[in-house]
Amino acid sequence: MIEELVxxxxxxxxxxxLDGVGGVPVNGKxxxxxxxxxxxxxxxxxxxxxVTDPISPGITPGSGPAHLSLFGYDPIxxxxxxxxxxALGVGVDLGANDVxxxxxxxxxxxxxxxxxxxxxxxxTEENKKICNKLQIRQIEDVKIExxxxxxxxxxxxxxxxxGVQPQLDERVTETDPQRTGVPPNRCEPLVTEATKTANIVxxxxxxxxxxxxxxxxxxxxxxFAKPPKIPSMQERFKLTPCAITxxxxxxxxxxxxxxxxxxxxxxxxxxxxxxxxxxxxxxxFYFHIKRIDSLGEDGNFEAKVNEIExxxxxxxRFIRLNPDVLVITGDHxxxxxxxxxxxxxxxxxxxxxxxxxxxxxxxxxxxCMTGGLGRFNAIYxxxxxxxxxxxxxxxxx
Amino acid sequence: MIEELVxxxxxxxxxxxLDGVGGVPVNGKxxxxxxxxxxxxxxxxxxxxxVTDPISPGITPGSGPAHLSLFGYDPIxxxxxxxxxxALGVGVDLGANDVxxxxxxxxxxxxxxxxxxxxxxxxTEENKKICNKLQIRQIEDVKIExxxxxxxxxxxxxxxxxGVQPQLDERVTETDPQRTGVPPNRCEPLVTEATKTANIVxxxxxxxxxxxxxxxxxxxxxxFAKPPKIPSMQERFKLTPCAITxxxxxxxxxxxxxxxxxxxxxxxxxxxxxxxxxxxxxxxFYFHIKRIDSLGEDGNFEAKVNEIExxxxxxxRFIRLNPDVLVITGDHxxxxxxxxxxxxxxxxxxxxxxxxxxxxxxxxxxxCMTGGLGRFNAIYxxxxxxxxxxxxxxxxx
Numbered sequence: 001m002i003e004e005l006v007x008x009x010x011x012x013x014x015x016x017x018l019d020g021v022g023g024v025p026v027n028g029k030x031x032x033x034x035x036x037x038x039x040x041x042x043x044x045x046x047x048x049x050x051v052t053d054p055i056s057p058g059i060t061p062g063s064g065p066a067h068l069s070l071f072g073y074d075p076i077x078x079x080x081x082x083x084x085x086x087a088l089g090v091g092v093d094l095g096a097n098d099v100x101x102x103x104x105x106x107x108x109x110x111x112x113x114x115x116x117x118x119x120x121x122x123x124t125e126e127n128k129k130i131c132n133k134l135q136i137r138q139i140e141d142v143k144i145e146x147x148x149x150x151x152x153x154x155x156x157x158x159x160x161x162x163g164v165q166p167q168l169d170e171r172v173t174e175t176d177p178q179r180t181g182v183p184p185n186r187c188e189p190l191v192t193e194a195t196k197t198a199n200i201v202x203x204x205x206x207x208x209x210x211x212x213x214x215x216x217x218x219x220x221x222x223x224f225a226k227p228p229k230i231p232s233m234q235e236r237f238k239l240t241p242c243a244i245t246x247x248x249x250x251x252x253x254x255x256x257x258x259x260x261x262x263x264x265x266x267x268x269x270x271x272x273x274x275x276x277x278x279x280x281x282x283x284x285f286y287f288h289i290k291r292i293d294s295l296g297e298d299g300n301f302e303a304k305v306n307e308i309e310x311x312x313x314x315x316x317r318f319i320r321l322n323p324d325v326l327v328i329t330g331d332h333x334x335x336x337x338x339x340x341x342x343x344x345x346x347x348x349x350x351x352x353x354x355x356x357x358x359x360x361x362x363x364x365x366x367x368c369m370t371g372g373l374g375r376f377n378a379i380y381x382x383x384x385x386x387x388x389x390x391x392x393x394x395x396x397x
Numbered sequence: 398m399i400e401e402l403v404x405x406x407x408x409x410x411x412x413x414x415l416d417g418v419g420g421v422p423v424n425g426k427x428x429x430x431x432x433x434x435x436x437x438x439x440x441x442x443x444x445x446x447x448v449t450d451p452i453s454p455g456i457t458p459g460s461g462p463a464h465l466s467l468f469g470y471d472p473i474x475x476x477x478x479x480x481x482x483x484a485l486g487v488g489v490d491l492g493a494n495d496v497x498x499x500x501x502x503x504x505x506x507x508x509x510x511x512x513x514x515x516x517x518x519x520x521t522e523e524n525k526k527i528c529n530k531l532q533i534r535q536i537e538d539v540k541i542e543x544x545x546x547x548x549x550x551x552x553x554x555x556x557x558x559x560g561v562q563p564q565l566d567e568r569v570t571e572t573d574p575q576r577t578g579v580p581p582n583r584c585e586p587l588v589t590e591a592t593k594t595a596n597i598v599x600x601x602x603x604x605x606x607x608x609x610x611x612x613x614x615x616x617x618x619x620x621f622a623k624p625p626k627i628p629s630m631q632e633r634f635k636l637t638p639c640a641i642t643x644x645x646x647x648x649x650x651x652x653x654x655x656x657x658x659x660x661x662x663x664x665x666x667x668x669x670x671x672x673x674x675x676x677x678x679x680x681x682f683y684f685h686i687k688r689i690d691s692l693g694e695d696g697n698f699e700a701k702v703n704e705i706e707x708x709x710x711x712x713x714r715f716i717r718l719n720p721d722v723l724v725i726t727g728d729h730x731x732x733x734x735x736x737x738x739x740x741x742x743x744x745x746x747x748x749x750x751x752x753x754x755x756x757x758x759x760x761x762x763x764x765c766m767t768g769g770l771g772r773f774n775a776i777y778x779x780x781x782x783x784x785x786x787x788x789x790x791x792x793x794x
Contacts, residue, residue: 396459
């Protein structure tokens with residue numbers, strides 16, 4: 001419905017995603033509650049706040065669905081296969097007809113039985129060397145790309161693009177048996193249209209084996225996937241969106257929904273400079289700050305607190321740009337105490353001259369829980385941003 | 398599901414809709430926050446409150462869908478075409494087989510090219526005179542009705558009722574080209590069943606033209622519609638509902654869901670007398686107060702505040718009737734600052750001996766945001782009213 005209501009206008013929306021910012025208390029306080037955040041506090045006083053469920057109450061999201069939801073896409077409807085997410089994570093561009101799959105380097109014994117599914121977790125350096133050795137660039141009419149990931153992980157991309165447009169199909173079985181003591185599975189088509197794809201995969205394994213040696217003398221595949229067909233934010237919301245993020249996977253996610261990817265630095269200072277320089281050119285800015293999430297996954301409460309305080313010092317820079325709508329939220333929570341993504345709702349703050357400010361005085365989990373936006377599904381974040389930017393016509397007369 | 402649970406009983410529900418009551422702050426306070434409302438405040442203290450989204454977060458509703466939602470009807474499922482709403486707005490009764498369409502008086506040049514889609518916004522008086530001149534009462538077996546609206550607007554109704562029951566169908570193209578510099582479009586059927594309707598429309602235009610003169614020498618049509626097929630509140634909720642409202646469109650909306658329309662006055666005092674006189678005869682009362690919305694659309698903050706204070710003085714009259722359930726809410730917000738309907742959730746108050754009162758001490762946007770009902774979709778307003786009136790059996794054993 002929203003597609004029929006949206007209008008193009010000059011107002012600007014800035015969505016700042018503090019990756020994994022939410023936490024749970026340690027000694028009575030969460031990371032946000034422990035941090036000194038005078039700028040966020042002031043902003044909270046002038047804003048309306050709430051908490052969001054990325055998927056639904058109790059569900060812990062991966063980064064893919066959590067972001068899709070914030071971008072206004074139903075994460076249940078648009079599911080991103082593992083192969084695609086891994087490809088995005090290593091910075092591979094995927095065409096609509098490409099099939100990507102996650103690979104593991106593994107160890108098999110003389111009888112071809114898998115004895116280590118991760119080849120002793122070889123180093124990332126070793127992984128790169130092996131990928132360099134595996135010069136298999138084409139099988140039949142299908143172009144092949146092999147991209148090393150971390151430790152024993154890599155991504156295999158079968159290109160469905162090019163002069164001949166080979167017809168690839170992701171509906172094939174996995175070769176990774178997911179346990180040791182058995183041989184790898186052959187790749188089998190689940191539908192006849194996928195026969196060719198399965199053949200290519202099996203041929204790849206055959207040709208790769210002579211080029212491999214212990215401990216990484218086998219490859220295992222799981223999660224064959226094509227990129228989901230997602231209508232762009234331009235089409236759906238008449239936005240001219242861009243993304244400022246330092247990590248490949250988020251660049252890939254942003255690209256999936258049609259955002260232009262800006263900047264090449266690695267620090268918040270780099271990112272904010274990119275934002276300032278490009279402020280006139282777009283009307284939707286996805287600004288991603290990653291490091292808090294990594295610190296949460298490390299279980300490093302103190303470092304996460306410090307990073308939040310660092311971010312707080314940048315808040316005036318964002319406000320100086322005078323966005324018509326400024327949203328600050330997380331994609332998911334990453335409590336240091338849990339060392340992982342969690343299901344806890346994300347604190348959410350919306351600042352605009354069209355809000356009714358609530359009584360919230362800090363940007364913390366507990367404060368936002370009683371905020372004026374209440375608890376809502378993150379899928380409504382984008383409609384709320386569009387509304388406060390006066391980019392939506394009314395529904396019905 | 399609710400239809401299977403509902404039971405007929407003698408308890409009485411009074412739904413007071415303060416049209417467009419919600420606002421956004423001007424100098425730190427909304428209209429409700431600025432008004433002195435001792436009676437509403439006392440009521441809020443004894444009630445449970447919350448805020449409602451008429452459609453979904455961020456969506457600004459027209460009056461039609463906003464009211465349907467409050468009456469317990471999914472406004473996405475039951476969409477009311479523009480022609481029907483316009484007809485309701487000028488007080489025309491529509492039968493199930495009638496087709497209504499919005500008309501504009503327009504100006505065309507000697508070559509038949511539209512040069513002004515609104516005929517210079519002729520006066521409402523002039524409009525009435527033209528409609529009087531256009532004595533086209535029947536074409537073939539279809540009875541025709543022409544009802545003047547404001548300025549250049551009118552409503553054309555093709556009657557599908559009567560002895561012969563002509564088969565009319567709204568699936569035809571619009572004649573309004575929606576821009577100048579081109580001739581009006583012919584009305585074309587989009588499905589074969591609509592061939593007759595398209596012919597009647599084209600014949601109407603042909604016959605009208607010789608009766609028209611500059612500047613209003615053409616008619617343009619858009620928004621052909623039949624009334625939606627809506628099961629009545631009697632059928633769905635076993636209610637005996639009535640409506641007390643002073644504006645045609647709201648009478649029409651109420652009639653669409655089966656309400657009996659009461660009263661003929663124009664002031665709140667007239668309305669409340671109608672309510673008092675008819676209190677014994679019904680079990681669901683839709684009581685509509687319109688003027689606050691108009692003042693919001695005018696951008697008249699002070700007058701909207703004063704009108705809210707006036708309404709407040711009537712609150713004891715409502716309470717004296719001792720309704721089993723009293724709800725006070727808006728259909729949508731109309732902030733004076735925005736001079737238009739908005740997406741902001743509506744403050745909602747439910748008073749009944751079966752509520753759990755919350756900590757709310759005033760009937761304002763900010764207070765209701767933290768009310769015990771939380772933020773909810775307005776479609777749940779009716780089930781909540783039925784429940785607190787003990788009109789719902791339990792679901793399952």
